Amino acid sequence: MINMTYEARRQLGYRIMMAPALLLMAAFIVFPAFYAFSLSLTDDALLGFAAQESSFVGLRNFSRLFGDPLFWNSLKVTLIFVIGSAVIGQFVLGFLSALALQRQVRYKSIFNAIICLPNAVPEMVVGFLWISMFASGEYGTLNRLVAWFGVDPQQWLYTFPLLSIIIVNTWRGIAFAMILLTSGLASIPKDIYEAARVDGATDNQIFWRITVPMMMPTIFLYMFISTVTTFAIFGLVYTLSRGGPANSTEILGIYIYNQSFTAFQLGYGAAVAVVSLVVSMILGVIYVRALKVEV
């Protein structure tokens, strides 16, 4: 230790400080991922003889998975859900909110609070709240609203199931997008805008040629985080629709739950979870590497 150079001691210090975080990540992220993979190679179950003594089945769960139309449906639904709510809904509305907050507006703090409130409510509570909104029959909140325009009561979660859960997740996620994008906007030096204005740039030109390009790292960071977290959503959709009707909202999280804790097939459920992890990682790599954005 005494013979170490200053640089070496500094590096060692960094590693020691990182050790607790790395240990926690190893215990709660890396180990469960490897455990899930090992589980996916077995016929382990919560019920039946396999619950007492599971057997190694190789890649049988994966071959079953790729031939399972419900899995492909689930993957498709998940991608639509992620693109609809995280990539389009939350991002567009979050960006608009962040831009609006850059301006001098009255009651800015109230506006801020309204946007942030949905994020403060637990996922399951949001689900129940929107069940009340979407409830069929004349007493559903949304049905009461549309009744003012002469529209008959609708079964929203049946007629527009995927759109409904996209709207709810968008509503819930705007705050996170707004906060992250606001910090991105704040990091753009003001003198660049002033120089552009002196050169006669319009608001439109400033937005597309300065704001958006300089926001790209933040935007892709947001896209990365929101895509991965939306991929992992479960409680919100489970509360709202449980994956129905007719599997139309069965995102991967619900599918994994149904296989593991409704059909009680842990091995198969783990195989779906592993594939879900791989898909998330591929999307992450696309964001971080293929788009050449430093995060």
Add this chain to the structure above:
Amino acid sequence: MIWTMKSLVLLPVGAALMATVAWWSGESTSANAPHLPTLVIAEHRTARLQALMQLQPALEAKLGIRLKIVEYPAPPQDYFTKLVTELRAGNAPDVFTIPRDLQMDDLAAAGYLSDLTEDVQQWAGYEQLPELVKTLTRASFDEQVYVIPSIVAVEQLYYRHDLLTAAGISTTQPQSWQELLARSEQIKQELGQYPLLIPAGLTWGMGSYTEGFRYLLASFSNYQLLNADNQYVLAADAVTAAFGFYQTLVEQQFMPVKPLLNPEPWVIPKYEMFPKGQLLITTCGSWCKVFDWGPGSRNPIANVDVAVQTWKFPSADGSEPFALASVVYAWAVNAKSRQQTLARQLVLALGEVDVALVYAEKLGNVPARLDAANYPAFAALGVRMADHALLTEARALRTTVGSNAMMAGVAQASEAVLTGRAGASQAQQQLINYVSNVLGEQQVKPALTVAKAAQEGNAYD
């Protein structure tokens, strides 16, 4: 800064206060209670909890124990999932119920249940059980007894007698599927309402089998779901015909399909349409006139005992119409319970008639034991006394390990029929494929082809 300082002072003081209160309340509780062994018992749903709390003092006094009742989630699927995960984790209660008899084999095979065979041999109550009920308490793979039955659901067709009579439509017992379908056609033509509900689809979960598909399979008196080797017989004509019956209901628009695709598919047809007379016939059990549409329910039907009456389910092969019986909420002992002797005594006490009558009254089923009819409180069951009398002749389809997969397969395949994605033979093939995938091909008899696959579209009519 002032607030920060305040917080720094208040937080530890608050925490200390809460710890003191918690310690004091814990002390006072244990100080008041005598040193009795404690058994943890799982219970769920308001009516069942009320029944157990009513019985608790007598049970505690009889066995010299303290009962700790732990409330579990109300929906049967959520209850079962929580129970199974706790059993696997090794932290489940000492005593619990199994919602349906066909879930017992899977739990027993997993090693979660104590073998009660020797206990029932010394228990007088066992001889009072109908043979069918006795069979349903034994696991198919080793014929050992793993549960103590308390109440039984007798399941039939429930129909709106008041509305059919008012419309001049016959209310005599339909003898065959054809007769039931003809009656349905008449109802549709004359009342313009949906005539018949037989549960199906993914979101109804295991109910698609227990409250739907099972009736159709049992309509064939010679059909057994299991063969002698305990394999599921899914390629039989009875299975094709059962899916064909669903196909007919869908194609003829006899059944409300859209509500069955909702997250809680039973709510609209059973709790809204049937009480309003928008649905005239449905499968249901002896709980329905109490729990679903009784005076104390959320969807009461006026004078329900007269307005709603029952038909046995008609057969498909010329045999007599029949009622189904299911052992519901039978008591089981956790194999990992550290107090095996007491837990076994407790489940035997829970199998007594006086306990069953309290549950039956609150929940709406009938006692499993035949000698219940000799008890004065039996009369309180009212019209359900007739259901109890059916116990000796009712039918049931025995299942084995993997029933959960079989039921999930039925839910998937029947949903394919509901949504028009599959005809009867395709749905049957889907069921066979699913069960074979999950349980292995050796669990399904015979092989993976359906002999009648070429006859696609052979809806039953």
